[in-house]
Amino acid sequence: MNEEYTSTELLTTVASSLIEDESTIIVGTGMPMLAAMLAQRTHAPDATMIYEAGGIGPEAPELPISVGDERTFHRGVKAAGMHDVMSYMSAGFVDVGFLGAAQIDRYGNLNSTVIGDWERPTVRFPGSGGANDIGSLAHETIVTMHQDETSFVEELDFLTTPGYLDGPGERKDAGLPAETGPTHVITQYGVYGFDDNCELTLEFLHPGVEEATINEESGFRIHAGTYDRSPEPTAEQLRLLREEIDPRGIIR
Amino acid sequence: MNVIDEGNGELVGWEHPDDVRKWNREKRSRAFEDKRMTASEAVERFVDDSDLLASGGFGHVRISTPILHEIVRQDIADLTLSGKTTVFDADLLIAAGAVSKVEAAYCFAHETRGLAPASRRRVEEGDVDVVAEASNATLQWRFLAAKMGVPFVPARILAGTETFEKSAAKIVEDPWTREPITLIPACYPDVACIHVSKADKHGNAVIDGISVEDPELAGAAKRLIVTTEEIVDSDELRARPKDVEIPYFLVDAVVEAPYGSHPGEMPYQYYFDEDHLEEWMDLTATEEGLEEYLERYITGTEDFAEYLEAVGGEERLAELEAIENYERPDTGGPEGGERV
Secondary structure, three states, X not given: OOOOOOHHHHXXXXXXXXXXXXXXXXXOOOHHHHHHHHHHHOOOOOOEEEOOOOEEOOOOOOOOOOOOOHHHXXXXXXXXXXXXXXXXXXXXXXXXXXXXXXXXXXXXXXXXXXXXXXXXXXXXXXXXXXXXXXXXXOOEEEEEOOOOOOXXXXXXXXXXXXXOOOOOOHHHHHOOOXXXXXXXXXXXXXXXXXXXXXXXXXXXXXXXXXXXXXXXXXXXXXXXXXXXXXXXXXXXXXXXXXXXXXXXXXXX | OOEEEEOOOOOOOOOOHHHHHHHHHHHOOOOOOOOEOOHHHHHHHHOOOOOEEEEOOOOOEXXXXXXXXXXXXXXXXXXXXXXXXXXXXXHHHHHOOOEEEEEEOOOOEOHHHOEOHHHHHHHHOOXXXXXXXXXXXXXXXXXXXXXXXXXXXXXXOOOOOHHHHOOOOEEEEOOOOOOEEEEEEOOOOOEEEEEEEEEOOOOOEEOOOOOEOHHHHHHHOOOEEEEEEEEOOHHHHHOOHHHEEEOHHHOOEEEEOOOOXXXXXEOOOEOOOHHHHHHHHHHOOOHHHHXXXXXXXXXXXXXXXXHHHHOOHXXXXXXHHHHHOOOXXXXXXXXXXXXX
C-alpha cells in the first residue's frame, strides 16, 4: 500500500476499473462521475460520459453538482436534450449506466421511491428519476450503494428499477431489451456480480474486510465462492483524483 | 391490440388528440403580436387553481422563478404538478401549499444537496398525494406524444416494475415483434413555464446549452409562459433560426426576467446561489422557518426585481456570474456530494 486513502477513493478506483475504453457511460453526480473521469485519464481515454438531461462528452474543468448543469456539457461533444439521450440509449448506444439506490434485492432490483407503504410512506425518496430508464435500456448497469441489513433486503419496499426481476429470462419476458441488466454492485465491503441464476455473488472483497461481514450486513444470503481482493488505489490514481479531478475535495 | 398489463396510477393530463387540435386551432394565436407582459399579468391570465402545471428546465437549472413566485403571491391552489426532474421549483410550490397532487419522476429532493425538508414533510404527512409514478423518460415521452398529437408513444421502459404499476402506462403486444411493449400516454399540461436565454416579443425562443425536455414540453402545454433573460429583436433570431427551440405560435406570454433562474443556475450566465439554497434548506426544516422565507423573499416583495435586491442585488449576482464562468472567488463556492 502506497499511502492512506479514503473509502470513497477506494470505491472510485474500483468503479473506474470496470469502465472500458471506447465505451459510453451514463453517470449521475457523485462518485461514479469521478470514476469515469479517472478512467478517462488512465486506461480509457475514449470513454464518453453522457448525462440524462442532455450533456454528452463534457470536458469541464470542475465537477457538476446537477446532472443538468453547465459542467455536464462544457466543451462537450453535444449539448443535446433528454429525448436525444434516452433515444440513443434505447437504440443501444449506451454501454454502461451507473445507478444508486436505497434498497436492492438478490436479483439486483432497486428501490429509490419509498420506505414503507406507497400510499403513506414512512420516507419518500425522489422516485425513479432516470433510474428506471437507465436500468431498462443501458446494455449494462453498475450499482453503487451503501450496504447493510436495511438496504440489502429480501423484499423491496418498492421495485423502482428493474434488475433481473424474478430471475433468468424475466427481463426479456417483460419486454425489456435483450441482454441487458445489472453486472456489478459496488459497496463499502466489496464488488458483487451475478451468477447463472441472476443472483448476487461476491467477486471482490475490499482490503481488510472479512468474508463473514458481507452476510452479516445483508438481509439475504449472498453466495461467496471464489473471489479476489479488490486492488488498492495506486499512487498515480490518488494523485489524479486529489490534484486534477477533484482538487477541492468535493467528493471524498 | 391485446393489452397485457396496465398501471393503476392516475392518468394525469391526457386528452383526446382531436380535442387538443381544436384547442390549438381556436385558442392559440398565429398572429405576430406583442406578447410581452409582467410575470404577475402572465399568472393572472394563464394559471388557474387546479391546473396541471409543468415547470421547464431541470428543477434548479434554467427555471422560471418569477412565475413560481407569482403563483405563490397570487395564492394559486390545488395545482397538480408534473414532477418531471423537479428540484427547487417543486419544493417551493409544494412547501408554499400551492400543490395538492404530483405525478413523480423526480421530486422532493435537491440532487447532491439531499432530500427536500419541506416538500417531503408535505408528502409524508399526506398534504400532497403522489397520484402516479413515472421516470424521467416517461414524462418526457408523455410530452413528446402530446407534441406529436398522438395518444401515446411506445417505449421499452417501466416493464416489470412497481414504477409501471403506479404509472398510467399500459403494456400491449407489439404487432410486429409479438413481444410486450410499453405504451406511454400523452400528457397535455394546462400550463407550462419555461425560462430561456433569449426571446423576441412574439415568443420565438432560444435555449443556450442543453434543452432538457423543453422542446417536447413546449409542444405539449396548452398554455405556455416563456420567461427570458433578454428580449431581442426578431431580426437577431431570424439570423439564426436553427437555434430557435420554441416557435412563437406555441407561446402565450413573454416575460422579460434577467436572472430569472435564481437561485438556480442559468447555463453560461450565472451559477447556483448555493448560499441562498442552503438558507432555503435550513429555514424550511420548520413551518416557522418556511413562513419566514416566504415573507422575506416572496410575499413580502412586490416583484422579481425586489426579490433580486433581497438576495444580494448586483454584487451577489456578479459573483454568481463569475462562478459560472470559472472565475470562482476563493470562498463561498458550491459543495457537492453523493447523489441521493
